[in-house]
Amino acid sequence: MHIVVCIKQVPDSAQIRVHPVTNTIMRQGVPTIINPYDLFALEAALKLRDLHGGKITVLTMGPPMAEESLRRALSFGADRAVLLTDRIFAGSDTLATSYALSEAIRKIGESFGPVDIVFTGKQTIDGDTAQVGPGIAKRLDLHQLTYVAAVQELDLKAGSIAVERRAEGGVQVLSTKLPCLITMLEGTNEIRRGSIEVALNAARAEIVTWSAAAAGIGNTAKCGLKGSPTVVKRVFAPKPRSEKAFQIDLSGLGPDAIAESAMAEIFKRLPSLEKELTQTLQG
């Protein structure tokens, strides 16, 4: 069995700062992490390997420094890492990103053996679209299983898989054929700690690094800015409301008195609410 897990290196969002005057994102010195959602995908893949054997290839598209995230993924137990890096990918939107990644997955299949399952996270914390997974599935004609909470059954001989998928209002149990693409739901598992031995190997491992050409991507018009149908035309700060929040007077008051004035102010502005609350609570 051969599984590819797509991971993305993202800025640690909690520490992002926006320049107060120019409104631009200050990237310098912002630490990066593996997109947290992708770790659920990686652990799900590791669990399948525990049960069925096989190999896991982690793949990322990003700047050369994204190698760091791949090494980390190796230290959790992935077998092989591929870094797709080329200037022509800069400015990719999700259509262009899914094109580049799907071509790389094709190449991974040719180079290291046919791929049975592709895993992605549910979404990234910076792009935050949840669209790259479905994009890859469509381009590679993989059966698409999104928001998967658990893999129920994998039958490699029959080439079939059954999963629980989070749907609106309930859980769908779906079965389909391999190869498939799974976007893994958050909170479904916890990433394991690799052994010291695995970690040591990860530090020394060779990272397979491909340019667009090396990955067999001939059509550069489908990459980066050129291959992105969407255009970010404007970046702006939200308008404050015309008036700032009305501040409840605090002068010398304790919490009880402040709470009383806050409540009075709320009911003054929402006269119907008091009645509704009293009714629902007593009814």
Place this chain on the structure above:
Amino acid sequence: MTSKPAPQAAGGGRAGMRKELPEHFKAYKHVWVFVELERGAVHPVSWELMGEGRKLADKLGVQLAAIVLGGPGEAVRMAVSEAFAYGADLAYVAASPVLDGYRNESYTRCMTELVDTYKPEILLLGATTLGRDLAGSVATTLLTGLTADSTGLEVDADGSLAATRPTFGGSLLCTIYTLNFRPQMATVRPRVFSLPERQEGRGGPVIEHNFSLLEDDIVTKILQFIPDRESSKSNLAYADVVVAGGLGLGSAENYQHVRELANVLGAEWGGSRPLVQRGWIPADRQIGQTGKTIRPKLYIAAGISGAIQHRVGVEGADLILAINTDKNAPIFDFAHLGIVTDAVRLLPALAKAFRQRISPSTHTRMAM
């Protein structure tokens, strides 16, 4: 598909920056809203989108169409008549056994067939698990742009769709266009827009699409559907009163004050994203761009700074009360009422005040 926020790319060498709509796309007209029909019921986000689609269609001087897919039977017909009541001018309908219960394969096939045949310029879907699953496949099949989880939709002077969403960084918004491809696609989360007024007695043409895909052609099978137990589900999105906490509360123990106040008010409770990441609250209690969007009458935010991803999820509230120790916290830029104080001390006091005022009977009983 949806642009990664790439502010540095704005104005850069992107081929698509100027609108040069290819000849074959000029026939693409009208605004479409995908009506999400599952197990006999339409997701309310579809009607919220219908209200917004109506405004876009009116500005463009085009028609608004409802796209209704589903199994054969009464549900599809009901959904169509509701779509007219919520503002559609016409409806495209496909009813087939392979559309009974959502599956990516059959729905993607049917949607792309409809788009290729009837050529809409704008296609809107709800950003539900279903809508996002479908939108990504449809946009990739059609090789067009898609803006995910938009929080604002407008038409520009030249008739382009301008879809706005927060960008990473916590305080910026960006406006995304799909200038040279059609349709222009966007998804929008439930409750970002309000429900439009229903108008009884509206009707219009219904165009039936003959969808010929057979069950044998579909590889993915639905083995089972396990509905959520109502009791375990949060009803944040549609609650009248919501109390939420943020990192300012300092600890999971202090978060209990939020639940206590919510309890007194018969309200739903939630929080900012870091609380989910720290495991203080479950993921379905997160409020904001990547959590739930809410439109309550009253929203109480305690110890929340008011980052843009949080703001866009709560701006639809009638009244926002913010409690924060920092008088310069961004939340005071969009809250209606503010209290600059320690939320950990104020929340119990608020719970006490409300308990005395709105359920005096329980109070006396408890006092006895």
